[in-house]
Amino acid sequence: MGRSSPEMTPPHSDIEKGCLEFEHGLSSFQKESFTIFKVPHRLREVNEKAYEPNVISVGPYHYRKPHLARMEGFKKRQFENIVEKTHLGLHQFREAMKHLEGKTRKCYEQPLHPDLEVEEKFVDMMVYDGCFVVQLIWIGHLYDFRELGQHVSYDMRYDLLLLENQLPFFVLLELYRMIIPNPGPRGHLSQLAAFALTFFGRHPIYVPENTSIRHLLQLVHDPSQEIRVAGTEVEYCFPKNKFQSSRSLIPSATELEDAGIHFFGVSIQNMQNQEKGKMNMFDIEFDNDTKELKIPTLKVDHSTERTFRNYMAYEQLWGVRKYYVDYVLFMDKLINTGKDVELLRKSGIIDNWLGDDEAVTKIFNKLGYFVYYDTEAFYYEDIADRVNKHCKRDWNKWKAKLKKDYFNTPWSPISFLAGLLLLLITIVQTIFSLLSYYQQRQENYRSQSIIVAFFWCFGLLIRGLTSALWEFLNFRPHLVTVL
Known part of the structure; x- marks a missing residue:
């Protein structure tokens, strides 16, 4: 968590070992102190x-x-x-x-x-x-x-x-x-x-x-x-599957967007109305079908850092569910730069009351300094696993890049179809040209030449119309500028 230097954050194995020893020793000590x-x-x-x-x-x-x-x-x-x-x-x-x-x-x-x-x-x-x-x-x-x-x-x-x-x-x-x-x-x-x-x-x-x-x-x-x-113990309950490495948890928000994942922020109240249950800021969801990462809207103001730090410090000192530690770890991985915050803000996930995306970046990048966390009990392990599987497929990245670069306006699909139609007409015209060449040499098939000539003329007409449409679509932005 956080973009800390090596001397500030212990090695991963030391973190895990130190966390387990710390919590184990503390549990018996706390009962008497x-x-x-x-x-x-x-x-x-x-x-x-x-x-x-x-x-x-x-x-x-x-x-x-x-x-x-x-x-x-x-x-x-x-x-x-x-x-x-x-x-x-x-x-x-x-x-x-x-x-x-x-x-x-x-x-x-x-x-x-x-x-x-x-x-x-x-x-x-x-x-x-x-x-x-x-x-x-x-x-x-x-x-x-x-x-x-x-x-x-x-x-x-x-x-x-x-x-x-x-x-x-x-x-x-x-x-x-x-x-x-x-x-x-x-x-x-x-x-x-x-x-x-x-x-x-x-x-x-x-x-x-x-x-x-x-x-x-x-x-x-x-x-x-x-x-x-009193007299009972609450089970320290987390997913039991081991997580490979918290240092490569998930890519940043902009990298996820480049892989075709969409972000969607929703207020907790709206989530409660939709789900008809109690929801909170930690209820993050990922839809495998729509590739949508739904995260409750977080208001970030001048009190956010002190609130998070005190909850996280409490979680460090007691064997309780580490809601805030794992939430900050997840958000910290999403946020590397101000561009990531900008994306999350425009998606409705972050409500930035600080007025500066870089300020939000600094808060999350520093919240994890010297915070111990258990990678074998990560609260969002299932979501991180599914997101990473999606990002590892190259086709998802190519498809997202194609959509972003070539289908990013309402006119882009029309231009693409026009170009594709022009290519198909050209291929068909070439085929008929070859047929015409061979059939002209055979005087016994004059009637077929008439048919070929018909298609030849039809192809020229369609090609001309398509070219005109293509030129109009390419010239349209300039025409709008002039007007």
């Missing part, structure tokens, strides 16, 4: 700002950073609204969080900010950050933040899904139980999860009360919400 990771150094150094919150800090990793200080006072003012609504005081919220302080602290990599070594400071961070997030999800909108500026409302939703900007979900759940004591028949966990999914634009689902959710990023990450139920 933190569940909210810091972004690994090699990922962070590619684009550090992609993992930094812009307006709000949640949890200890970005605690008391100067550019986030403005929101701290706002959190406390929002907490006063909760106190007024619930008739519970700060002391009661602190007591509830003290019981979870030790468990919560273990969820993070150490060391933390020096102030958070003090229990009271850590507990207050849990109370104010947790209550703010719960109330925000419960209200379901960001209208209350308009007074802080439009950029705050825009950035906050993205900040809450950063890998390092998370509180354990059990903290949010406990605070939600205090704020909303009577959730109804659905239960606290299912209701809070549904509110969270709706807030982040996902389809709300019913979540059993014994479901284990680590944090908001994990809940929102999986488009099908295959979250884990």
Whole structure:
């Protein structure tokens, strides 16, 4: 993935081996240690700002950073609204969080900010950050933040899904139980999860009360919400067939077009209406009959890179389905240059809000730096295999080139047929000329000569008409220019 130099990306065999060892060792380690990771150094150094919150800090990793200080006072003012609504005081919220302080602290990599070594400071961070997030999800909108500026409302939703900007979900759940004591028949966990999914634009689902959710990023990450139920393991499910090499996954978009493959972008909503089911951005399809590669439209703006990077970093650190890693790998192979982006944009696959095709190219070409991926479990393996089989047939390339170079206008087929007819008439006329020559030497077949003469004249007439049509078609562009 990405156009990285050899020193930046490990050899393919090392990637595969390192990925398997990393995930195997991590699975047992995670059960006894933190569940909210810091972004690994090699990922962070590619684009550090992609993992930094812009307006709000949640949890200890970005605690008391100067550019986030403005929101701290706002959190406390929002907490006063909760106190007024619930008739519970700060002391009661602190007591509830003290019981979870030790468990919560273990969820993070150490060391933390020096102030958070003090229990009271850590507990207050849990109370104010947790209550703010719960109330925000419960209200379901960001209208209350308009007074802080439009950029705050825009950035906050993205900040809450950063890998390092998370509180354990059990903290949010406990605070939600205090704020909303009577959730109804659905239960606290299912209701809070549904509110969270709706807030982040996902389809709300019913979540059993014994479901284990680590944090908001994990809940929102999986488009099908295959979250884990306590005491059970979710199978890490991918195609089992081995893929030859991710480095030669599929050709670029312009190369695929030259091989006769057509691109078609469609909105997710339209796909849902057509298929009558739940669709998402990862539902890429290839039609063997029409040779059409259908890809859901992707809006690319200034938040796209940071969103993708945090989801991909999460997938690197947990044994979950690597939707984003494999999607970026697939798109990265399609996009080599700005010409590829231009083709995908004109096909409706990329909705470019950056205004520059080269900027989109740079985003996808760098997203894969230092990202480990498993070539034996590639999500789009079947599509890549069928696309490559199509491209390996030379006839498909010749046919596409013929259509592109000689049949690219409505007049091209007419010109081709006229030329073909002229060639056939010439061949027929030549044959009759030879017959006439031999038959003139045979006086006993005078009647046949009359027939030959008839066809000779007919051939001259057709040839003249065809030549006139041919000249008209060739002269037409010049005539249009003059007019």
